[in-house]
Amino acid sequence: MPSPVRQKPVYRFAPSPNGALHLGHALSAFLNHDMVRENSGHFLLRIEDIDQTRCTPELEQAIYDDLGWLGLEWEKPVRRQSEHFDEYRTALDRLVEADLAYPAFLSRGETKAIVRAFEAEGRLWPRDPDGAPLYPAIDRQRPQAERAELLASGRQHAWRLDMEKAVRTLHSKLFWRESGDGQTGEIEALPALWGDVVLSRSDAPSSYHLSVVVDDALQGITHVVRGMDLFNATAIHRLLQQLLDLPPPAYHHHRLILGADGRKLSKSEGSTGLAALRAEGKTPSDIRRLVGLL
Numbered sequence: 001m002p003s004p005v006r007q008k009p010v011y012r013f014a015p016s017p018n019g020a021l022h023l024g025h026a027l028s029a030f031l032n033h034d035m036v037r038e039n040s041g042h043f044l045l046r047i048e049d050i051d052q053t054r055c056t057p058e059l060e061q062a063i064y065d066d067l068g069w070l071g072l073e074w075e076k077p078v079r080r081q082s083e084h085f086d087e088y089r090t091a092l093d094r095l096v097e098a099d100l101a102y103p104a105f106l107s108r109g110e111t112k113a114i115v116r117a118f119e120a121e122g123r124l125w126p127r128d129p130d131g132a133p134l135y136p137a138i139d140r141q142r143p144q145a146e147r148a149e150l151l152a153s154g155r156q157h158a159w160r161l162d163m164e165k166a167v168r169t170l171h172s173k174l175f176w177r178e179s180g181d182g183q184t185g186e187i188e189a190l191p192a193l194w195g196d197v198v199l200s201r202s203d204a205p206s207s208y209h210l211s212v213v214v215d216d217a218l219q220g221i222t223h224v225v226r227g228m229d230l231f232n233a234t235a236i237h238r239l240l241q242q243l244l245d246l247p248p249p250a251y252h253h254h255r256l257i258l259g260a261d262g263r264k265l266s267k268s269e270g271s272t273g274l275a276a277l278r279a280e281g282k283t284p285s286d287i288r289r290l291v292g293l294l
């Protein structure tokens, strides 16, 4: 038997150009880059710009500038999600054909109103691990004929995963391999906690969850290194990988850099923005120290 080809590990840093990079991004990018060095791997940069209403060419250029200044080198060409909508559509079609996705017609406002009315009666609407209300069952339970009519009328809609049905297709428990700063080892994925997650939006032909699993597979990513804020969402990614026959990478969710108020940094946090720190005269080594790396 020929020995298996030993492939080099493939890492990626996947920012969204909808705000300026801050110290949290720097930690992620440095960790990826350091692991690439230690393991003689590949380092890819992916621009997650499916939300065309918030992403701009200027912010994308700022990402290249900031990462270049930090001394990071990535392989070209860079994958930009906005250039691959047809690939996400193919993945969505597969889930629709398998009857695992349904058109969701409720607007954000309508969803909020339903939740508010329910909670006004002193009952608690179920929430996902991030605290967001689960999507109401109305569209999932809509009769087929009504669904077809609404679609034919051109009503704006998203597509959502029928979580219960999707979980029922699994023959065994799902796990992912984790080596990060929290729980490690084989982690059981519990996607049902997220309810009917969105697969494509009415204003964007894909969702973060769908495009991230498609891209990680298409780019041959073997190791996903990202912030702890995405630890729980990994359950959704494992489920989608299973439904779409995509190979699961290993995961490493790292600690988050918190702001002075103890909360996760946001993109509008000017004082921790890399460009602002650079303008103040900080060096890339200062940034490493600031994020707790040697």
Ligand code: GLU
Pocket (backbone or CB within 6 Å): 014, 015, 016, 048, 212, 225, 226, 230
């Ligand atoms: N684009 C996501 C973000 O900027 C990261 C997604 C990921 O690493 O899976 O938060």
